[in-house]
Amino acid sequence: MQDKIIIAGPCAAESEEQLMATAKAICSSYDGPLIFRAGVWKPRTNPNTFQGIGEQALAWLQRIQQTMNIAVATEVATASHVVQAMQMGIDYLWIGARTSANPIQVQALTDVIAQQLDKHSTHRLKGLLIKNPMHQDAALWIGNIERMERLGIPVWAVHRGCSHQPAWEMAYTLHQTRPDIPLLIDPSHMGGNKEAIAPLLTNAWALQYDGAMIETHIHPQDALSDAKQQLSPDELVALLSADMPKTEDCELMWLRSAIDEVDNQLWELIEHRMSIANQIGMHKRKQSLAIIQQDRFQHILNKRLAWGKAHQLSDTLIHTVMNAIHDESINVQESKN
DSSP states (O other): OTTSEEEEEOSBOOOHHHHHHHHHHHHHHOOSOOEEEOBSSOOOSSTTSOOOOOTHHHHHHHHHHHHHOOEEEEEOOSHHHHHHHHHTTOSEEEEOHHHHTOHHHHHHHHHHHHHHHHHOTTOOOOEEEEEOOSSOOHHHHHHHHHHHHTTTSOEEEEEOOBTTBOOHHHHHHHHHHOTTSOEEEOHHHHHSSGGGHHHHHHHHHHTTOOEEEEEBOSSGGGOSSOGGGOBOHHHHHHHHHSOOOOOSOHHHHHHHHHHHHHHHHHHHHHHHHHHHHHHHHHHHHHTTOOSOOHHHHHHHHHHHHHHHHHTTOOHHHHHHHHHHHHHHHHHHHHOOO
16 A cells, blocks of 8 residues: 555544544554545535534644644635645645536636745645546546646546546546546545445555545544544554455456446436336326326337437347336336335
8 A cells, every 4th residue: 555645534624632633543553655634614515514614723734744744635615725725834735526616716726826836935735636526527627637737736636426426437538538647536425435435445446546535533423524434543544454456457447347337327217217107107097097108108219219320229229128118117107006
């Protein structure tokens, strides 16, 4: 693990005692290179959830940086965040997924960082981390990275997935387009729960990712935000101590990871379709309508055949898939459940 970039620490800074205890627990057991992370400002979707301590917590990170001699990182989303974090000597800044979705906002942050670097030529800013946007848009992610690269500071890409889906294909596009950019995985946000972290990390190591950002809390069950996806320091160290998988054909594994994810999405959509079919069946029974309505199916099938022809999919495939879905929809609608 010595050659991997490991960024670990709590989702949010809650108190100086919590930060210091977490950092000490990690460093006492993990002897590899480490960047300690903590969210100071938390741009949460729900305004009624914990929004972070704010500027006060930067001093806590600074004390960890100075007393434990480790680099520290935090998220920035506004110009004032950047100014405050850089003035406190934070080593690494990351741009979160919500911010990354807006290139105008990313450019504004880039401009502020440039201004601060011009004002303070001795500033210790060591690097910038750019998470992928909330939606699958590899071009936007790459564009954000290229904006930040103009600053002349190392830039790393952080793959955190979209809505608890890995989005391997998006990361593969980035990797193919810019293989020179270090790529880190954020399995905490990607999986949304701690049980998902190990398999996601194993897959990332097999795909030769350069590092990982993993949320770690001294008492995960008591965390004020994202408690379900945070590891304890002991769990983190055990995870990082596991044997790393070896991959002979990394390119093939990238493609298989992407196709596995597409398959998962297909089955989730089929499940959703059957749920709707069940509601249609209940409505038909209530209205004394026939379950089988051949004209409706023929209309749908003709539309799919035309779509398939335009997208180079054979009539045989369209017929096979649509007939199977239709048959199962009839079974669901005829069910009394």
